Amino acid sequence: MSERQGVLVLAEAQEAQVAPVTTELLGLGRRLAHELSSALSALLIGSGVGGISQDVIALGADTVYVADRPELGTFNSDAYTAVATKVCREAAPSVVLMGHTSIGRDIAPRVAARLGASLSTDCVDLRVDQDTGRLLQTRPVHGGNALATIASRVHPQMATMRPRSAAPAEPDPSRNGRIIPVDTSVLDIQARVVETVREEAEGLKLEEARVVVSGGAGIDGAQGFDLIRQLASVLGGAVGATRLPCEQGWVSPSFQIGQTGKIVTPDLYIAVAVSGAPQHMAGCMGSGYIVAINNDPEAHIFKLADFGIVADYREALPALIRKCQELVSS
Amino acid sequence: MNIIVCIKQILDPEMPPVKFKIDAQAKKVIAPEGIPLVISPFDEQAVEAALRIKDAQEAKVTAITMGGQSAKDAVKHVLAMGVDEGIVLSDEAFNGSDSFSTAYVLSQAIQKAGEYDLILCGRQAADWDAGQVGSIVAEELGIPVVTLARKVDATGGTVRVERVIPDGHEVVEAPLPAVVTVSSELGQARLPTGRGIVMAARKSIPVWSAQDIGCDVSRVGAGAARSEVVALTLPIHERKGEIVSGETGAQAAVNLALKLRENRII
Numbered sequence: 004m005s006e007r008q009g010v011l012v013l014a015e016a017q018e019a020q021v022a023p024v025t026t027e028l029l030g031l032g033r034r035l036a037h038e039l040s041s042a043l044s045a046l047l048i049g050s051g052v053g054g055i056s057q058d059v060i061a062l063g064a065d066t067v068y069v070a071d072r073p074e075l076g077t078f079n080s081d082a083y084t085a086v087a088t089k090v091c092r093e094a095a096p097s098v099v100l101m102g103h104t105s106i107g108r109d110i111a112p113r114v115a116a117r118l119g120a121s122l123s124t125d126c127v128d129l130r131v132d133q134d135t136g137r138l139l140q141t142r143p144v145h146g147g148n149a150l151a152t153i154a155s156r157v158h159p160q161m162a163t164m165r166p167r168s169a170a171p172a173e174p175d176p177s178r179n180g181r182i183i184p185v186d187t188s189v190l191d192i193q194a195r196v197v198e199t200v201r202e203e204a205e206g207l208k209l210e211e212a213r214v215v216v217s218g219g220a221g222i223d224g225a226q227g228f229d230l231i232r233q234l235a236s237v238l239g240g241a242v243g244a245t246r247l248p249c250e251q252g253w254v255s256p257s258f259q260i261g262q263t264g265k266i267v268t269p270d271l272y273i274a275v276a277v278s279g280a281p282q283h284m285a286g287c288m289g290s291g292y293i294v295a296i297n298n299d300p301e302a303h304i305f306k307l308a309d310f311g312i313v314a315d316y317r318e319a320l321p322a323l324i325r326k327c328q329e330l331v332s333s
Numbered sequence: 334m335n336i337i338v339c340i341k342q343i344l345d346p347e348m349p350p351v352k353f354k355i356d357a358q359a360k361k362v363i364a365p366e367g368i369p370l371v372i373s374p375f376d377e378q379a380v381e382a383a384l385r386i387k388d389a390q391e392a393k394v395t396a397i398t399m400g401g402q403s404a405k406d407a408v409k410h411v412l413a414m415g416v417d418e419g420i421v422l423s424d425e426a427f428n429g430s431d432s433f434s435t436a437y438v439l440s441q442a443i444q445k446a447g448e449y450d451l452i453l454c455g456r457q458a459a460d461w462d463a464g465q466v467g468s469i470v471a472e473e474l475g476i477p478v479v480t481l482a483r484k485v486d487a488t489g490g491t492v493r494v495e496r497v498i499p500d501g502h503e504v505v506e507a508p509l510p511a512v513v514t515v516s517s518e519l520g521q522a523r524l525p526t527g528r529g530i531v532m533a534a535r536k537s538i539p540v541w542s543a544q545d546i547g548c549d550v551s552r553v554g555a556g557a558a559r560s561e562v563v564a565l566t567l568p569i570h571e572r573k574g575e576i577v578s579g580e581t582g583a584q585a586a587v588n589l590a591l592k593l594r595e596n597r598i599i
C-alpha cells in the first residue's frame with residue numbers, strides 16, 4: 004500500500020485542446036500532490052493527441068503518459084479501460100482522478116474493479132487528511148439532499164470529480180515534464196461505437212453562457228418556452244430546462260440541467276417555474292446569482308435563490324423582458 | 334432470450350426536500366414516516382427496457398434484488414409490470430456492502446439463476462448515486478458493458494444500444510452476453526396492470542442467502558467495504574432568498590430587473 008505514490012489524472016482532449024474538466028483536475032491534482040509530497044502525472048488517450056501533452060505539462064503534470072492510436076480517437080469503453088488499467092498498474096499512483104464525464108463515469112468503475120481500488124464518483128471536494136494522509140472524498144448523495152465524506156481503506160484511491168467544482172490550473176509554459184508513450188497493443192475491444200449522432204443545440208453553448216434562463220414543469224409546453232428564449236436572448240444567455248420539459252420534448256434533451264444533465268456555473272441563473280429539487284439544483288448551485296420566478300410563495304427554490312418574485316411567469320416574463328431590454332440597451 | 338434486471342428499493346428520491354433528515358452522529362439517513370419506499374427510477378426503466386424487448390420477441394425476464402424484508406414488494410411491483418420471475422437476495426452478511434460487494438453478490442446470483450444473455454441495471458441507484466454496480470457486475474462476469482442507454486435492442490447475439498452523450502447519442506454494439514445500464518432518457522416505465530397484479534400475487538419469490546449463491550463471505554458486508562463514510566452532513570445554502578415585491582406580477586418583474594441592475598448583475 005505504501006509503495007504506491009503520486010496522483011494520476013485521466014486527461015481528456017476536446018477539439019484538439021485540453022478539456023476544461025481536465026484543467027480543473029490538474030489544478031486539483033497539483034494541490035493534492037503537493038499535500039502528499041509527491042508527483043502529478045497524467046494519462047492522455049486519443050488519436051493525434053501527442054500535440055497537447057506539452058499543454059498538460061504546462062498545466063501541472065510532471066509526467067504525461069500518452070496512448071496515441073487511431074482506434075482511440077473516439078471513446079471506446081473497453082479500450083480506454085484497458086489502457087487506463089495498464090498505466091495505473093505500471094505507474095502505481097496512490098490517487099487516481101477522472102472527470103465525472105461520459106468517459107470518466109463509464110470507465111472508472113471498470114478500472115477500479117480491475118485494480119482492486121476504492122472509488123467515489125461525482126465528488127465535489129477532495130482533501131488530504133493531515134493526520135492519516137488519506138484522501139477525503141466529499142460527494143453529494145440522495146440527489147444532493149446530503150453530502151457524504153468518504154475515506155478509503157485500500158489503494159489506489161480513485162475519484163471522479165464533478166465538472167466545475169475545482170478551480171482550473173493556470174498554465175505555466177516554462178514547466179518541464181516527461182512524456183512517456185504507452186504500449187497500446189492490447190485493447191480487448193468487444194463493444195464498438197458504430198455511429199455518433201450529434202444534436203446541434205441552437206445558439207450559445209450552455210456551459211459557456213454567462214447567463215442561463217431555465218424553464219421548468221410549470222411552463223406551458225413548447226410554446227411557453229418562447230418567453231424563456233426571449234429573456235435569454237435579451238440577456239445574451241442560453242436556455243436550460245429541468246427534466247420534465249426535456250422528457251416531454253418541449254426542448255432538446257441536451258438542455259437538461261442537473262445531476263443527470265449538464266452542470267452550469269453562469270454569473271446569473273434565472274429559474275422560471277422550477278420548484279428547486281436537489282437533483283436540478285445540483286446542476287446550477289455554483290452559479291454567481293440565482294433568481295427564482297415561481298407563483299407558489301412556498302416553493303423551495305426561494306430558499307436557494309438570491310432574489311425571487313412570486314408571480315405567474317406568463318405575467319412576469321413579458322414585463323421582465325421589456326424592462327431588461329430597456330436597461331441593457333441604455 | 335434470457336434477460337436479468339437488477340433492481341434496488343430506495344427512499345423516494347423525489348420526496349419534498351424538507352422531509353429529508355439525517356442522523357449525523359450515526360452517519361445515516363433517517364427514513365421519513367409515511368413516505369413509501371420506491372424502486373430506484375432508473376432500475377424501473379431498466380425493467381421497462383427488458384419488457385420492450387420481450388414485447389417484440391420471445392424472452393424471459395428475471396428481476397433480482399438485494400435487500401431486506403421489504404424487498405419483496407419491489408419484486409412484486411415488477412412482476413405486476415410483466416416480469417416473469419423475481420429473486421430476493423437477503424442475508425445479514427450482506428449488510429453494509431459497498432458497490433464492489435453488491436456487484437459480486439449480484440453476479441453470483443446471476444450465475445446461479447441460469448443462462449443469461451442480457452443484464453440490465455439502472456445507470457445509478459438514486460439514493461447513493463454512485464453509478465458503479467452495473468459496470469462492476471460486467472467485470473465480475475468478464476463480459477462487455479454499455480452505460481447510459483436510452484434505447485436497447487437485442488437480436489441475434491448482439492445488443493445495440495443508443496448511449497446518451499452530452500450533445501446527442503452514439504450507437505454502440507456489443508456481443509451478448511453483455512450488461513447495459515439504463516438512463517432516464519429511455520422514457521417512462523409502464524404501470525402494473527390489474528391482471529399483472531393478480532398474477533404477481535400468485536408467484537412465489539425465492540429468497541437466496543449468501544450460502545445459496547456460494548458467496549465468499551469475506552468479500553461481502555461492511556467488513557469488506559473498500560471505503561467508509563467518515564461524515565454525513567446537510568448542504569449549507571448561503572443565499573439570502575430576498576423576495577422582490579410589486580403590486581402585480583408584472584410590477585414585481587420590473588422591480589426585479591431594477592434590482593438586478595442596481596446590483597450590477599445585468
Ligand SMILES: Cc1cc2nc3c(=O)[nH]c(=O)nc-3n(C[C@H](O)[C@H](O)[C@H](O)COP(=O)(O)OP(=O)(O)OC[C@H]3O[C@@H](n4cnc5c(N)ncnc54)[C@H](O)[C@@H]3O)c2cc1C
Pocket residue numbers: 146218219220221222244245246247259260261262263264265275276277278279280281282283286296297298299302314315316317346347374459
Ligand atoms: C435520480 C434522479 C435524477 C434526476 N435528475 C434530474 C436532473 O438532472 N435535472 C432535473 O431538472 N431534474 C432531475 N430529476 C427530477 C427532479 O427530482 C425534479 O422532479 C425536477 O427537477 C422537478 O422539475 P421542476 O422544478 O420543473 O418541476 P416541479 O417540481 O413540478 O415544479 C414546477 C414548479 O413550477 C411552478 N409553477 C407552475 N405553474 C407556474 C406558473 N404559471 N408560473 C410560475 N411558476 C409556476 C410550481 O409552483 C412549481 O414550483 C431527477 C430525479 C431523480 C430521481
